[in-house]
Amino acid sequence: MALSRPLAALAATSFALVALNATAHAGGDLESGDSRASVHDKNVTTCEAAGLPGKTIASADVKASVDGSNTYIDVLDHTGITAVVVKGGDAYNVYLADALSGGWTGLHSPLNPNGKPAQISHWFACGGTTEQPPPTKEQPPTTTTATSTTSSAAATPATSVTTSTAAAAGSRELASTGFGSAWLLGLGSALLAAGAAVLLVLRRRRA
Incomplete structure (x- = not known):
């Protein structure tokens, strides 16, 4: 059964709108939904694939918070990060640090046809911190020849003092030994003198 002219016109218009909408999405008419981001189609998982400098930093290594709907990300510590890539649906948003x-x-990720951000399928960051050179180890001070000579010279008087002390102790021992035998000599002399006196007295009596 043939359609009336008004119904045929309405059907043609609806078909044209559906075809136009499909053509727009097939042609990549994407919206980032955020003035800070640039939108790109397809999918990337590394900074190199996204044409961004720096190394790829996994989301697990970034201090961030994702809301309960898995739609919005708050980066809590962006030290060393130069860009953030947020993928959702058939496209991804790139957020540069300057923006x-x-x-x-x-x-968040690009907008769905309903005008709301798509749920996040995955995200990552780019960048990296500058590595600091390791600290230089301090070399221990070197002992000079002059110091060694001074130490040797300082040790010499100590040796001399020790030798002199030993010599003085030996001298005192020798002097003490001589003094102990002198009384024996005196006693012998006294006995000889007494004997001579006794002989002299006896001779006088005989005479």
Whole structure:
């Protein structure tokens, strides 16, 4: 059964709108939904694939908070991060650090056809911190020849003092030994003198 002209016109218009909407999405008419982000189609998992400098930093290594709907990201510590990539649906948003000078909150993936951000399928960051050179080890001070000579010279008087002390002790021992035998000599002399006196007295009596 043939359709009336008004119904045929309405059907043609509806078909044209559906075809136009499908053509727009097939042609990559994407919206980031955030003035801070640039939108890109397809999928990437590394900074190199996204054409961004720096190394890929997994989301697990970034201090961040994702809301309960898995739609919005707040980066809590962005030290060393130069960009954040948020993927959802058939596209991803790229947030450069310069564009986030006003805040690193509310990051999300591109918009769905309903005008709301798609749920996040995955996200990662790019960048890296500059490595500091290891500290230089201090070398121990070197002992000079002059110091060694001084030490040897300082040790010499100590040796001399020890030798002199030993010599003085030996001298005192020798002097003490001589003094102990002198009384024996005196006693012998006294006995000889007494004997001579006795002989002299006896001779006088005989005479």
